[in-house]
Amino acid sequence: QKEVEQNSGPLSVPEGAIASLNCTYSDRGSQSFFWYRQYSGKSPELIMSIYSNGDKEDGRFTAQLNKASQYVSLLIRDSQPSDSATYLCAVGGRSQNFVFGPGTRLSVLP
Amino acid sequence: DAGITQSPRYKITETGRQVTLMCHQTWSHSYMFWYRQDLGHGLRLIYYSAAADITDKGEVPDGYVVSRSKTENFPLTLESATRSQTSVYFCASSPGQGLYEQYFGPGTRLTVT
Numbered sequence: 001q002k003e004v005e006q007n008s009g010p011l012s013v014p015e016g017a018i019a020s021l022n023c024t025y026s027d028r029g030s031q032s033f034f035w036y037r038q039y040s041g042k043s044p045e046l047i048m049s050i051y052s053n054g055d056k057e058d059g060r061f062t063a064q065l066n067k068a069s070q071y072v073s074l075l076i077r078d079s080q081p082s083d084s085a086t087y088l089c090a091v092g093g094r095s096q097n098f099v100f101g102p103g104t105r106l107s108v109l110p
Numbered sequence: 111d112a113g114i115t116q117s118p119r120y121k122i123t124e125t126g127r128q129v130t131l132m133c134h135q136t137w138s139h140s141y142m143f144w145y146r147q148d149l150g151h152g153l154r155l156i157y158y159s160a161a162a163d164i165t166d167k168g169e170v171p172d173g174y175v176v177s178r179s180k181t182e183n184f185p186l187t188l189e190s191a192t193r194s195q196t197s198v199y200f201c202a203s204s205p206g207q208g209l210y211e212q213y214f215g216p217g218t219r220l221t222v223t
Contacts, residue, residue, distance in 0.1 A: 031208070031209060032208060032209045034211060034212075036214075042216070042217075043200055043214040043216050043217045044153070044200070044214045045214070046211050046212070046213065049211055088152075088153070090212075092209060093208045093209065094207070094208060094209055095207055095208065096207065096208040097155055097158060097168065097207065097208055098155075098212060100152050100153040101152065102151075102152040103152060
């Protein structure tokens, strides 16, 4: 059974701080990694994808991947109250469907 | 508008009734997916489709039927609804399977009484 784990939270950070969201996965053969943001009552929205070890930056978001440790993270710099949402980690691979983590609820306090 | 749409957005039905949830995408993505999302379980894959007339089971397919006669449409049918099928249902589409981003529709909130 392939598993993706995330801390459920809530993770609370003050406005302007860096929020760090973590995800671990069990299948060492996983090849693709995605972060989704889901506001309450809304559908998941893709934030970033990452495929190679290292960092990938997009605006205030940085995804970090370490395949040896089976670990992927999302950093949100200069956190805003509008970033308050649940963040879902998804892991996939060739000919493999996504496995989603349970999500981490982030609360950014003004 | 381009994108992925679902209908209805909200549905209340009675136990034992058949109900069909619709999903339509305009990107010509080959893959389409149906998920349900419940508190405590996260997103779980019900069925997916690699192309028209090609469908396969996901993690929780029991009680559901799908079809895909056209690339853009992927309806999900609950043949005889049960209270345990009360959930939020999301359709998603993607250019490929596990290596490609999935894009989600707005969801259908289904209540079975």
